[in-house]
Every structure is written in structure tokens, then in C-alpha cells.
Amino acid sequence: MKRMVFLILVITLCLAIFVQEAFGERGLTLNIPPGWTPVEPLTPQQKLRAFLINEQGIAQAELIFATEPVPASLTLQDYFQQVSQSLLTLF
Secondary structure: OHHHHHHHHHHHHHHHHHHHHHHOOOOOOOOOOOOEEEOOOOOOOEEEEEEEEOOOOOEEEEEEEEOOOOOOOOOHHHHHHHHHHHHHHHO
16 A cells, blocks of 8 residues: 555656646646545645545545755756655655
8 A cells, every 4th residue: 555655656746747847837737637536735835635535435545746946956867866765754
């Protein structure tokens, strides 16, 4: 279960990085995927937050799209490594 959540977070992070690279400062509309329940973002950086809830009413996964300032000197690979290390400590 922890691996699945970690995988979802990593995929989400990769998508967020791609979207930022592809669209830059242009506006972006995010829609919650079917089957996910929207919840209130915890921080202003979170643009979208949702839970995937099973039949028992238990959240199986959390989806978060967020923005984060990244120093220009940091490469995409370095940023991904930092985030991966940070996620490993959370789980």
C-alpha cells in the first residue's frame, strides 16, 4: 500500500514538473479524475487535492497538484532526486 501511494506521488510530481515545463506561467485548468473526491487544499501552493475512497469510506490514495518555487540553478534531475529523498523519509 505504501509503495502504491509513493508511486502515485512520484507520478504526480513528474506530471507537475512536465506541466510546469510545458506551460510555464500560462494558466492551467485542472480537473479531478472520475472516482476521486475533492477535498480542501491544505496550503496555498496546493492547486488541487482529492482522495480516492474505497467502498468502506477509507481513503486509498491522495492526489495533490501543487506549485513550488525552484531555484534556477537546480536541474530537473537534481530536483527530482531531492523530492524522491524527501518522500522516502515521509513513508
